[in-house]
Amino acid sequence: MRSLVVLPDDRPCAPCAPTLPPARPKGYCRPLPPARKRPKSVLWRRVRQTVAVLLVATLTGGGAYVWLRTDLPAQVRLAAQDMIGDAGATVDMRLGEVNVQGRVHAPLEALADAVGVERGDPILSLDLDGIRHRVESIGWVKQATIWRQLPDTLHIEIVEREAFARWQIGGRVYLIDAEGKVLEEGDRADFHNLFLLVGEGASDKAHDLLDMLQTEPVLASRVVNAIRVRNRRWDVEFDNGIVARLPEEGAAAAWHRLIELERSYGLLRRDIKVVDLRLDDRLIVQLNPDAEPPPPTTNTPRKAGKRT
Template sequence: MRLTLPFLNKDAKKKTAKKGATKKSRIAAEGRRAARRRARARWMKPALKIGAPVAIAGALSAAGFVLWSNGTIQRTYDNAVAATMKTSAEMGLAVYQVSVSGRRETNKDRLLKAVGVRVGDPILAVDIQDILDRVNSIGWVESAVVERRLPDHLHIQIEERKAAAIWQKDHEFVLVDIDGNVIGTDGLERYRHLKVVVGDGAPDRTAELVSLLEREPMLNSRIVAAVWVAGRRWNLRLDNGIDIRLPEENPGDALQRLAQLERDHRLLARDIAAIDLRQSDRLIVRMTEEAAERKRAHKDET
């Protein structure tokens, strides 16, 4: 049996078509919204994967900053180091022997104070660089080496400066080496035979002075002091009180000329207060007051 649908008029057809189109539009819109939801879900997943660790790291960083700012991390570290050092000392890694080589003039007590360790201190906790800096600050020490010899031995090897002169400044006397480095007053009494240098900048000229005087050994043996004048030239003082004024230029030639006069005429044995050698073509001699008085008296008698 075949069924036949009733015939639809035109208005019914339009309504039916319009209704069908509306339904299709809704379905298409729903499809587009679903596609957008799927796309959003796809990019949100990696974002969540990245964002979660970043958030965790940020929280940990904030916590670490708080711990650091209130010193908790540093105290924990320091306590751990101290505990380790204590354990190492209990196991025998402690200072029980300190030896020194190369010491002749350096004061023993001052050196031990510079080393600054006590018997039983953990040897691994000893700061070698700090010891080296303190030892090198001692005037007599030119250079030093500090060695940690496990399990219980510290060794200090020093090379000392050689005293070359005594520097007088503001009525005080200190030893200096050939390069003008100040050694200090330790051992000063043993070096009274050295020449005294006077004046600002005189220590820096010590090597120059020594070289100059060594050219004339006879005069060198009699010179007790040298004054650096105005940063330009030397005045020399002999053991009998005579002052010798050297020129700024070619002081060695002037000193050689004086040495020849001494050999020929015994000039330095006379009643002379000062000899001026600053002019190359003449020699100016100033007599002592006593000699000048005798000369005046003799002139009056005649």
């Protein structure tokens, strides 16, 4: 086998010679490549997310329970009011004016007692929720909104209930709304146009009675009184003094029956006193005792005619 002989002229020059790594010292150990991170499993990620959600829900629910079931909100509010009130007194922001809007029928004396503030009180220490609750306890007031206008004004805006009827019980007369809420005591002259409910339980059933009467608005406008008999049924009195007695059950059907009788025969224009509709199969009418008796009928003899 022939050996390869490299002549001096055939050796590569220094720039063309390949670069070799430096010689390694004895005991040298080649370092291992960095370990690749193993990807986290989907199950472990879901477990961590579930634990985080449960932790947040527990903290939120516990905080809500403490806030709603304990007196902590009241304590925080009172502490804040004391601190704000002290600050208001320090900077000398005191009540100088109370502005009331929306009042028509609510008594001014009752409203002033419910507000319960005086000129010169620290305006930031006023209990607005307490003022609102006291104002809404007045019969006429349906809703109240209270707010401050710094530096010295307190605003009170109220929405009043509407008077629906007068209610007489125990010898006293009250104004009530459609839900039976008592607005005030007394028979005021400016509300005499409202019809009168009489008897125990009449105020609670006033709204149902109105719904029934309004099925015939023309006839309903003639109703002046409605008497609750033994808290079971109604006697309805019209503007000409006629009383319609309605049954305990089926009052709406009896009212429609009266409407048809009025349309067909003008029953309520007759000289009668009472129309009793408590029985389904008959109608009982009581005549007015002051009515004039009908003229007597004379039996004239019939002339004999010619026979044909």
